[in-house]
Amino acid sequence: MTTIRRCTECSRYTMKEICPDCSSRTIDPQPPKFSPQDRYGNYRRQMKREIEMKKELNKDENN
Numbered sequence: 001m002t003t004i005r006r007c008t009e010c011s012r013y014t015m016k017e018i019c020p021d022c023s024s025r026t027i028d029p030q031p032p033k034f035s036p037q038d039r040y041g042n043y044r045r046q047m048k049r050e051i052e053m054k055k056e057l058n059k060d061e062n063n
């Protein structure tokens, strides 16, 4: 199974852990669940995840 990842900075899809375009870290987006009630919850969780990833990225840069 091929894992498609997505860049947190430029939203490029790639299979690498580091974006070939901007060298940012990529995430492995969860497959969307088709649950209308949880649509906003999913979106919020994804946003939170991206924010966490950016925090991790900043940590690395400060080191």
Ligand SMILES: [Zn+2]
Binding pocket: 007, 008, 009, 010, 011, 012, 019, 020, 021, 022, 023, 024
């Ligand atoms: Zn990128």
